[in-house]
Amino acid sequence: MSESNEDNLKNLIEIRRARQQAQSLRDQLAAEYLRLEEEYIDHPQTQSIDSERCEQGREAMRKAIAAADRAIASIDQALREMEQVRE
Numbered sequence: 001m002s003e004s005n006e007d008n009l010k011n012l013i014e015i016r017r018a019r020q021q022a023q024s025l026r027d028q029l030a031a032e033y034l035r036l037e038e039e040y041i042d043h044p045q046t047q048s049i050d051s052e053r054c055e056q057g058r059e060a061m062r063k064a065i066a067a068a069d070r071a072i073a074s075i076d077q078a079l080r081e082m083e084q085v086r087e
Helices: 003-042 044-086
Strands: none
Touching: 003 044
């Protein structure tokens, strides 16, 4: 294997690791979001006390999950392009 091919393979491996990390982060965000939703539903007294703050927190979590989804999609696209170049 030439040095260039070896470097490309190493890059692919690193990008796949980054994708796994991004997916793991996305999963953690989604789990935390679900926990917050359940807590909000299970404790109605919290709703009246701090409903605006709770909604802002949930909206921030939704945005973070969407950003993670976009990052994963970008990584997937980069991987597809690298695979095509490699072939």
